[in-house]
Amino acid sequence: MGVALTRAAQWTTASSGTGKLEITPVNESLLKEILEFVEQFSSRHPQEAKHVFKEPLQWTTSLEASDFKTEYDISGPAVKSQETDRDGHPMLQLTPPSISVHSFSQLSKIVQLATDKKLKEVRACLEANRDPVAKMLGPSFATVEGEDSSVLRLLEEVKEGDQAKETEIKVKLIILLQQLDTQLLSNSLKQISQEVRLSPAAVKNDVELLKSFCSEGEKRVLTSVQYTSDYEFTNGCRTPPWRQVHGEICYLVIKPCDTQPLHITCSTAGVFLNGGIRQEGEENAYDRTSDVYRDLVTLLKSKSPHFAENINKQDFAVQEEPPTQKVQHVELVDAEEQGQPQRSYEHQEKNVHEKARQQLVQNKPGGKKKLEPSLKWKNLGLASPYDEADDKKSKKNAVSEKFAEAQEKMQKKADVSVSSLPGRQSSNKTKTPGGVGGADDFSESSSESEEDEEQPERRTESNTDLPSEYWQIQKLVKYLKGGNQTATVIALCSMRDFNLAQETCQLAIRDVGGLEVLINLLDTEEIKCKIGSLKILKEISRNSQIRRAIADLGGLQTMVKILDSPDKDLKYLAAETIANVAKFRRARRTVRQHGGIMRLVELLDCVPDSAALTEEQEKDVEVARCGALALWSCSKSTRNKEAIRKAGGIPLLARLLKSPHENMLIPVVGTLQECASERSYRIAIQTEGMIEDLVKNLNCDNHELQMHCASAIFKCAEDKRTRDLVRQCEGLQPLVTLLSQADNKQLLAATTGAIWKCSISMENVAKFQDYKALETLVGLLTDQPEEVLVNVVGALGEGAQKPANRATIRKCGGIQPLVNLLTGTNQALLVNVTKAVGACATELENMT
Numbered sequence: 001m002g003v004a005l006t007r008a009a010q011w012t013t014a015s016s017g018t019g020k021l022e023i024t025p026v027n028e029s030l031l032k033e034i035l036e037f038v039e040q041f042s043s044r045h046p047q048e049a050k051h052v053f054k055e056p057l058q059w060t061t062s063l064e065a066s067d068f069k070t071e072y073d074i075s076g077p078a079v080k081s082q083e084t085d086r087d088g089h090p091m092l093q094l095t096p097p098s099i100s101v102h103s104f105s106q107l108s109k110i111v112q113l114a115t116d117k118k119l120k121e122v123r124a125c126l127e128a129n130r131d132p133v134a135k136m137l138g139p140s141f142a143t144v145e146g147e148d149s150s151v152l153r154l155l156e157e158v159k160e161g162d163q164a165k166e167t168e169i170k171v172k173l174i175i176l177l178q179q180l181d182t183q184l185l186s187n188s189l190k191q192i193s194q195e196v197r198l199s200p201a202a203v204k205n206d207v208e209l210l211k212s213f214c215s216e217g218e219k220r221v222l223t224s225v226q227y228t229s230d231y232e233f234t235n236g237c238r239t240p241p242w243r244q245v246h247g248e249i250c251y252l253v254i255k256p257c258d259t260q261p262l263h264i265t266c267s268t269a270g271v272f273l274n275g276g277i278r279q280e281g282e283e284n285a286y287d288r289t290s291d292v293y294r295d296l297v298t299l300l301k302s303k304s305p306h307f308a309e310n311i312n313k314q315d316f317a318v319q320e321e322p323p324t325q326k327v328q329h330v331e332l333v334d335a336e337e338q339g340q341p342q343r344s345y346e347h348q349e350k351n352v353h354e355k356a357r358q359q360l361v362q363n364k365p366g367g368k369k370k371l372e373p374s375l376k377w378k379n380l381g382l383a384s385p386y387d388e389a390d391d392k393k394s395k396k397n398a399v400s401e402k403f404a405e406a407q408e409k410m411q412k413k414a415d416v417s418v419s420s421l422p423g424r425q426s427s428n429k430t431k432t433p434g435g436v437g438g439a440d441d442f443s444e445s446s447s448e449s450e451e452d453e454e455q456p457e458r459r460t461e462s463n464t465d466l467p468s469e470y471w472q473i474q475k476l477v478k479y480l481k482g483g484n485q486t487a488t489v490i491a492l493c494s495m496r497d498f499n500l501a502q503e504t505c506q507l508a509i510r511d512v513g514g515l516e517v518l519i520n521l522l523d524t525e526e527i528k529c530k531i532g533s534l535k536i537l538k539e540i541s542r543n544s545q546i547r548r549a550i551a552d553l554g555g556l557q558t559m560v561k562i563l564d565s566p567d568k569d570l571k572y573l574a575a576e577t578i579a580n581v582a583k584f585r586r587a588r589r590t591v592r593q594h595g596g597i598m599r600l601v602e603l604l605d606c607v608p609d610s611a612a613l614t615e616e617q618e619k620d621v622e623v624a625r626c627g628a629l630a631l632w633s634c635s636k637s638t639r640n641k642e643a644i645r646k647a648g649g650i651p652l653l654a655r656l657l658k659s660p661h662e663n664m665l666i667p668v669v670g671t672l673q674e675c676a677s678e679r680s681y682r683i684a685i686q687t688e689g690m691i692e693d694l695v696k697n698l699n700c701d702n703h704e705l706q707m708h709c710a711s712a713i714f715k716c717a718e719d720k721r722t723r724d725l726v727r728q729c730e731g732l733q734p735l736v737t738l739l740s741q742a743d744n745k746q747l748l749a750a751t752t753g754a755i756w757k758c759s760i761s762m763e764n765v766a767k768f769q770d771y772k773a774l775e776t777l778v779g780l781l782t783d784q785p786e787e788v789l790v791n792v793v794g795a796l797g798e799g800a801q802k803p804a805n806r807a808t809i810r811k812c813g814g815i816q817p818l819v820n821l822l823t824g825t826n827q828a829l830l831v832n833v834t835k836a837v838g839a840c841a842t843e844l845e846n847m848t
Contacts, residue, residue, distance in 0.1 A: 022247040024269035042108040049105040054138040059128035061099040139684035200236025223255035256304035470508040477514040492532030500539035519555040534573035541580035563599040568619040575626035582633040597643040603627030604652035628667035635674040654688040673712035695731035710750035717757030736771040752791035759798035781817035793832040800839035
């Protein structure tokens with residue numbers, strides 16, 4: 001079910017980012033098949049139907065208490081099922097308008113109770129639960145790209161425990177869901193190959209054409225054609241924004257000469273009759289009441305015999321499939337597949353007409369048909385059998401262009417006189433084929449600022465200021481350009497003898513075209529040359545200008561391919577270099593778009609857990625460590641976090657978190673704490689048992705590891721279950737102990753943040769009282785950076801909910817520093833200070 005929803009289902013994106021299923025024939029077919037599967041599930045598979053989901057499926061329902069019959073306890077508008085799990089929790093709970101369901105047996109009953117609203121309920125459920133398999137069986141079974149190892153994970157569980165019966169049911173359930181996926185994808189292929197999508201511009205052209213048929217006299221085919229709304233949005237749509245997210249473009253009232261007026265909805269999926277929308281009628285008026293047709297002319301031919309008979313007698317023919325429409329389809333879908341924000345339809349239409357014009361000049365009539373099959377197969381994540389040869393040819397041309405451009409750049413740099421090198425301006429702003437430009441530059445969401453997005457180049461004023469190493473390195477680069485294999489290896493080794501951490505040496509390599517040579521060496525078949533090149537790139541890519549140049553020259557794409565190499569040295573060097581380069585937004589996007597996230601996740605599959613390792617096992621650990629480092633850099637992008645989850649990264653990170661090697665733990669915990677801003681990761685950290693490992697590592701001697709563990713707890717402790725787990729794993733006392741590290745501000749900020757969020761639970765506040773945490777926190781109210789103060793005051797505000805703690809804050813002299821902080825300008829700090837002061841002020845002595 002998860003794969004079909006990801007690849008075959010067609011989603012729109014609202015401005016808030018919440019996806020909804022479009023009203024299309026493909027989605028309609030998917031929903032009907034899923035409905036049939038759920039309806040018959042209880043009768044066909046009674047044992048599997050009783051399996052309790054790991055997490056409940058929750059959505060906004062149209063069902064009310066009156067719809068439920070026996071087997072349910074009804075209390076006013078609320079409903080609970082009499083069927084419960086082992087802990088006594090009801091398997092179904094309705095608190096209008098929200099419903100929560102824990103098993104397939106209850107899902108089957110819901111669709112039976114919904115009667116004529118069945119499809120609406122299925123749609124609402126799937127929109128609210130984009131990956132239902134992960135909810136049913138746990139995050140380990142989330143829909144992933146590439147090889148599905150969910151059954152293998154079940155077999156691992158069998159080895160760990162004796163719950164053979166439950167595991168057998170899980171295996172059957174996952175097999176049933178995979179069979180459903182296969183069926184859904186197979187049926188979707190047939191429909192998708194024939195689907196045509198409309199745009200506002202195409203609909204507008206059709207409407208203007210139909211209006212010309214409303215003239216009086218013998219040529220009259222229609223009585224009138226009218227929009228229900230005169231207001232046109234900037235994207236060309238005339239529907240309310242909350243209907244645009246369903247792909248709806250406009251509503252029409254068309255009066256044929258021989259039938260009643262037709263109320264029509266035009267959407268990206270086609271046109272169909274609605275329930276009678278005039279302006280903004282009732283919700284039911286938007287419902288589809290006919291089949292979906294590919295355009296207005298086809299619908300009118302079907303509904304009006306007079307129109308069908310006379311339309312072909314007109315002096316001008318109607319093109320049912322304008323050439324621009326096919327090209328526009330490609331433009332729109334490509335934007336969706338790449339995760340770009342959709343640009344205005346006017347902008348797209350301009351590009352579309354230009355592409356259509358070029359295509360009509362270059363191709364013969366009928367050539368446009370080539371675009372359609374490849375697009376449909378690509379939308380399902382499959383290769384097209386129709387244009388495979390064309391694709392290979394275009395790739396070859398792109399590579400040739402890229403190589404020619406790189407050679408041209410190298411030649412230009414070589415021609416520049418040595419004396420003019422120091423004063424030459426940087427050309428990093430020019431985008432080469434290695435970088436992806438356009439609207440996608442702004443499509444990434446990042447949790448960090450672009451620390452090196454636009455840094456000016458710092459250059460030495462004159463030649464005399466340059467050290468001798470600068471000139472020596474430039475001579476070595478010349479040997480790299482013109483030498484044979486042996487000379488190249490010697491030159492690489494000699495270059496590594498220099499201090500490559502020094503900026504002068506880094507820029508010397510770049511200025512004479514050394515970066516292009518090093519990146520080109522990665523495409524050779526010589527392992528030694530590749531390893532030598534990567535070792536140098538790994539060192540110099542710590543420089544922000546160098547890493548941008550590497551991305552511009554297409555180095556990231558080559559390094560991503562190297563991750564598939566069987567040579568472990570190449571793998572870990574490529575991964576560590578990617579970790580250095582992926583410090584800015586465009587680089588992170590490039591890694592994702594070229595399949596780097598999945599390959600990096602595969603590097604994490606490292607088995608050794610023992611402290612004593614063989615030489616080969618040490619390499620495995622190093623490969624996994626560097627893979628985790630690269631994922632850590634990439635995880636600063638929201639879309640990359642989702643890609644890591646889909647690639648099955650969470651269970652592998654959970655396994656590595658148990659490693660005894662501290663150098664492995666730092667990037668693993670760093671990645672987890674970065675991803676913990678997403679709710680799906682916070683739930684996984686709870687369910688995969690990672691809280692216990694995070695608490696254990698709070699007691700280590702490595703301050704960096706302690707800081708990342710505390711930061712992960714800080715983000716996860718938003719959820720009550722996590723706060724309880726931290727207390728049960730005895731993690732509160734180590735947090736209080738870490739408050740003594742007042743000199744390490746990063747560690748202090750993470751620790752105070754974790755204490756603040758854990759203090760939201762009153763059971764934890766009682767523990768903090770025993771550990772004298774409040775007295776220490778009061779001492780941190782002065783001479784601390786704002787990020788520490790926000791957390792300290794937040795923790796005091798939560799602690800002050802108990803009278804005894806309010807007295808403690810007063811006795812330790814905390815009232816005056818709190819009042820002094822009211823004069824600050826930091827909004828988050830002021831919110832926490834007012835809460836803390838307000839709580840303390842409830843006692844008379846504190847007020848004084």
